[in-house]
Amino acid sequence: MSRFFDLTQLPDASGHFGPYGGRFVSETLSFALEELDKIYASLKHDPDFQAEFDRDLTHYVGRPSPLYHAERWSREIGGAQIWLKREDLNHTGAHKVNNTIGQALLAKRSGKPRVIAETGAGQHGVATATVAARLGLECEVYMGAEDVERQKLNVYRMRLLGAKVVPVESGSRTLKDAMNEALRDWVTNVDNTFYIIGTVAGPHPYPMLVRDFNAVAGREARRQSLEQIGRLPDALVACVGGGSNAMGLFYPFVEDDEVAMYGVEAGGDGLATGRHAAPLTANAPRGVLHGNRTYLMSDEGGQIADTHSVSAGLDYPGVGPEHALWKDVGRVEYVAADDHEVLAAFRELTRVEGIMPALESAHALAHAKKLAASLPRDKHIVVNLSGRGDKDIHTVAKIDGIEF
Amino acid sequence: MNQHANRIDRRFAALKAAGRKALIPYITAGDPAPAHTVDFMHACVEAGADVIELGVPFSDPMADGPVIQKACERALLHGTRLSHVLEMVAAFRERDAETPVVLMGYLNPIERMGYAAFARQARDAGVDGVLAVDMPPEEMGENAALFADHGLQSIFLLAPTTSEQRATTICHHGQGYLYYVSLKGVTGAATLDAEAVGSQLASLRALTELPLCVGFGIRDGATAAAIGRVADGVIVGSALVGRIAERADAPETIPQALREILGEMRTALDRDARA
């Protein structure tokens, strides 16, 4: 597939990834976004800022995270070797903290005393509440009422950390509604509030800076592959909600043409049922929501569609704009895993390797299993194990008919 | 102003000549049910509306407070889509060829219909302007020319946070009138500082000849008059939509309620203009 874009040089100055991305926001927020753009541009290549970021990642988050060879699982599957990038071992239990550490440093430089966030699974909310606690910032987290119910553990964690969790009752009561409410808060309190967006979506410059902060995982994985495998892997696999853990793993490999990449979306009840959250795989039409243009699930009248997934963190009708472009140019193949396959992968990794993955990450595992089975033993697949599964024990127990 | 100028330009020229201020009601199309919208539009005109902002309901109205969010929900419950809103405008035009109509809402319904199809259908229905809250001039691209070719004016927002540099860009691209958002917040927020608005508008006047209209926080005759003293027009949304909501079970009483509140604002604005 020929490429018309240099994928290492995006977004352009106005925040576009080809036809995607941009800054589709109401006027009140434009100034704050321009300001953020300037702050980030001045710090991106500032050695002091980078050193502070690296120091926090090392001593607070516990990086680098290991690249673990899942030997027993690979043997059982009987195909390619599966390696797990252990983002679940980060402080707070997911990749999300890489980004919140970075954005918290930006918040500090901007001098704003208050941070807000949206969250689905609660991992981004927890990671935001964590950095807010550490920096002494006031923190408010918006969360869909349905997600408050299915991610109770994380809700209480956030409260212990001193954050205020606001259940959002409007719309589908999930992640997109939480983001609407966070935007309403921001437009009201923009003078004193920094909005920490949790994925590579939202208006420019968020998709870029969230990508950059998460790319530490891909840089490490690339180096670790060379050391531990002796060469680059044959494939990368990551789940895609908004797409931050996938982008973080993929981005440092974008020019390594021999490395195939698979982004795994939430298939929900199955693509054929329409009850899913897989805009890329299902070829959803182009649309505009939450400040950017991307593949977006909506009805014929342009109303945003309800999504379905067993995992709260992937239950979102859009996807980061850079992924939209990477689909179009063919750099990444986007596929879906349905709830059934995901639960099976969750159980399997737990039993076979003693690692309980987040349900989000289990989407990547479900696809990696299929991919590994189709490849010979001397091939190597790196899977982003984006988070740990403790937060999902309630959900899985409920499916098993157990109530605590 | 010539015969063929856009209805919005003609209306503001006439208002200016008469020394009057524009009264611009916003209602959400399809709220509480689609059958009523055209009647409500006529009621607004009878009470002295100069321009009608007709809201296109959207599932995720992230710049709106609870009052307009609920209006969108009621309208969507009845299946109101952009294509129906255009039909309502066409029906309104059967009896009113003069009052300008601006579609207000979010970009995605237009994006999904396709810009060319939308521009054609909106022109045919008799729409005069488009205000998509999440479409700043920088993102208009070639759609600005497409809309202009179909006689649709692009209305843009200005906010208290808008820098002078951006304001210059927006004033350059704006058509019809500029919508100054009076406060940092969502629609339906309460606090309005007419003095602060006045000084902001004064600096904007240096950048543009376009009429400056102010929305957010106008709820009665007094707030309308206070803003009318410093602006070329007032935009009233949540105060109307709130009254529609209160009477959703008795929609036949809504036109009279709209006439009352708009009539109070009209009187207050005109009294001030004469004084």
Ligand SMILES: Cc1ncc(COP(=O)(O)O)c(C=O)c1O
């Ligand atoms: C563990 C984990 N993985 C993945 C995601 C999905 O987000 P993204 O696609 O931005 O990585 C989430 C979101 O909550 C998460 O908690």
